[in-house]
Amino acid sequence: MGYVDGFVIPVPEKNLKAYIRMARIGKKMWLENGALDYKECVGDDLETKWGTPFPRLMKLKPGEVPVFSYIVFKSRRHRDQVNAKVMKEMDKMGEPPEMPFDMKRMVYGGFKVMVEK
Numbered sequence: 001m002g003y004v005d006g007f008v009i010p011v012p013e014k015n016l017k018a019y020i021r022m023a024r025i026g027k028k029m030w031l032e033n034g035a036l037d038y039k040e041c042v043g044d045d046l047e048t049k050w051g052t053p054f055p056r057l058m059k060l061k062p063g064e065v066p067v068f069s070y071i072v073f074k075s076r077r078h079r080d081q082v083n084a085k086v087m088k089e090m091d092k093m094g095e096p097p098e099m100p101f102d103m104k105r106m107v108y109g110g111f112k113v114m115v116e117k
Helices: 013-032 076-093
Strands: 003-012 037-042 064-073 107-112
Touching: 003 013, 003 076, 013 037, 013 064, 013 076, 064 076, 076 107
Parallel strands: none
Antiparallel strands: 003 064, 003 107, 037 064
């Protein structure tokens, strides 16, 4: 079974272009270091008829959009190996420029895949 790191991030719309630039660098780093897939998705159809809509759950402020991201790995062990390589590369890059979102409001976790193809 696979393993997925998942993220949900409120991003100010005015910072979306900067976020996309950062995400492209992230995609390149994770895939070059062995991740199987990498996706960054921005909220589009958020007025749901059932369940709790992302904007309400995330307490989005006016002008913010939800970004849902995930990275796919072979296993948790594989994830840990890939992430260690990515973090080493990031350390070499030095301090990142100003983040285009509030890190304290990012939601993150690792997930075992239960159902696949």
